[in-house]
Amino acid sequence: MAEQTFALPDLGEGLVEATVLEWLVRPGERVERNQPLVELETTKSAVEIPSPCSGTVVRLHASEEETLRVGAALVTFEVDSAAGIVGTVPGGERPTRRVRLRPPAE
Amino acid sequence: MTELSIAEEPVPAPARGPSMQQAINLALEKVLEEDPTTLVFGEDVGRLGGVFRVTDGLQRRFGAERVFDTPLAESGIVGLAVGLAMNGWRPIPELQFDGFAYPALDQIVNQMARMHYRSRGTAPMPITLRLPSFGGIQAPEHHGESLEALFAHVPGLKVCAPSDPADAYRLLLQSVRADDPVIYMEPKARYWDRGPAELAEPTEPIGSSRVVRPGRHATLVAWGAMVHRCLQVADLAAEDGVDLEVVDLRWLKPIDADGLAASVARTRRAVVVHEAPLTAGLGAEVAALITERTFGDLLAPVQRVTGFDVPYPAGPLEPQYLPTLDRVLLAVQRTLEA
């Protein structure tokens, strides 16, 4: 288990900050990847940010109606594994097989 | 259309022995410490600490002049390494993923591999090109390829691929300290494996293989992530009363032909396993070396178990593409029956 903190992502269109409209999760809550995490308001639109990982919410780094700069800490999770950014960590699957060997005559 | 995604902050070190990611990180830290001419650079290796956290914390520790981010231009990354090496530096560039090496092939093959030769020995190329390689993590296209045969075929290059954290540490120290260019292929699928708490200095010369499991009925030869697969096969074979030896080749250029011959002379059967496609893969070279040296001892033709002659498939098909336990076991059975 490891704590991972995620920053406010680049929202595109040259936006440098956003305001928290509403948190959709609470500290201590178990969250699945892609589950809605937070609604943000920018000068141009409202956006919903999905959770970047599965894990348990440890801390929310901004309160509602607080404005954050892109790159500022947004949320800290306790995540199950310290994965990379690309791809998935291979699971510890139990080896299964169908082929049986016949030992050679000695 | 892109959904918003979020980058992550560094992961704190765990209590157990270092993972392969961390072992490579510690080796980089060591060479940066002991040799002021070493430089680490590539895409996202600085501020982010690498997409697999391999260079995590190095920029903070050694500064952005020695550990730095480059533009997304692989040819430029290797070209920069060549120029730095000509001027007395010891560069350790990273190409973020195997498939991203293709745009850099001109610099790798035409410059890095032959500059020492072309300059009549006046411009050595002490470059270690780190290349996260091979498949098994269900990543997109260009993130799961095995280019060892391509690089091993180029005169002037050395190529290695570690299979566990302790050896990743040793091979990286050896690669960086060598005065020749080395392609250091990191098996992404084994990045998260943990090893012993103590990491040791290399003791064997470049180009030596190692027997990671002794056995007497047949020799499995592999490198990178397929060593793990062969150890699984050896465990299953043991249930059936078949005793398999597993040789981790480690160095794919130069290949330890003597070490291979010594193992196969004992077991008299050999199966070589790799992720890359079959045709003109490195398994053919291994099979040829074994056959040349131990033809009289062999009880069966050397078998190859490999990926297929198709473009590397999408994530969900990886388990079918990569050598499965059953495919390796069947190849072993063929050598036992011959």
Place this chain on the structure above:
Amino acid sequence: MSADMYQTLPGPVPLRYARLGPSHASRPPVVLLHGFGSDFESGWVRTGWVRALEEAGGEVVGLDLRGHGGSARPHTPDAYLPEVLAGDVARLLDALGVGRADVVGYSMGARLGWEFAARFPGRARRVVLGGFGPSDPFADVDPASPGSGEAPFDRVFRAAVAAPGADPVALTACVRGQMSRPFSPDPAPVGVRLLLVAGERDALAEGMEALAAPGRGDAVVRIPRRDHLTAVSAQAFKRAVRDFLSAESPSFRTS
């Protein structure tokens, strides 16, 4: 989601659209119509709507309205008359072989949803009108120079033309086309149930309750503490729509 989820509906004014999620014989797809100056991605994808609807197992059809997003951008006001935009929706559904659909529109997209339901009887099953009311959003807007004043819509217009990739000429033509046909609640769509949703601070949706007919099974939802911009992403909005579209017989509610 990637760029290749989009397809193009050919024609004199080619339109970019996306068809997502599983199709159901039993349940019509949901057509999402974005507001002025927005597009399918900004209005419905980034706000979490597609994720929410797909999770609920629904089929989604998203369209970039002409003049917006990846669709063609004519420069004449006539090209943006409400009946022309409604015709685009009908043309898309024809091409997709969809006879009857649920429609969710926001702001100008809601006006369009009304228009579509009224002009093409039988093509819309249920219609959600978000951030929309009977009052004229263009009342204080100068057609010669939209965006120059201080009416709520002037601010919407300024934000829209400032967005990267916006076509100010097309957007101005769109405003003039819409202004030339002020909204009238008569004739109302027939045989269609309506859900009206807006933030409680949404000035552009003033009086929307008047558009609901309780006898028809219409429903009204006001979202606390949200305005015209911020109501779009609200979970209460998404919940209300999911309930409204899946309910056997929607009942009238106010909140």
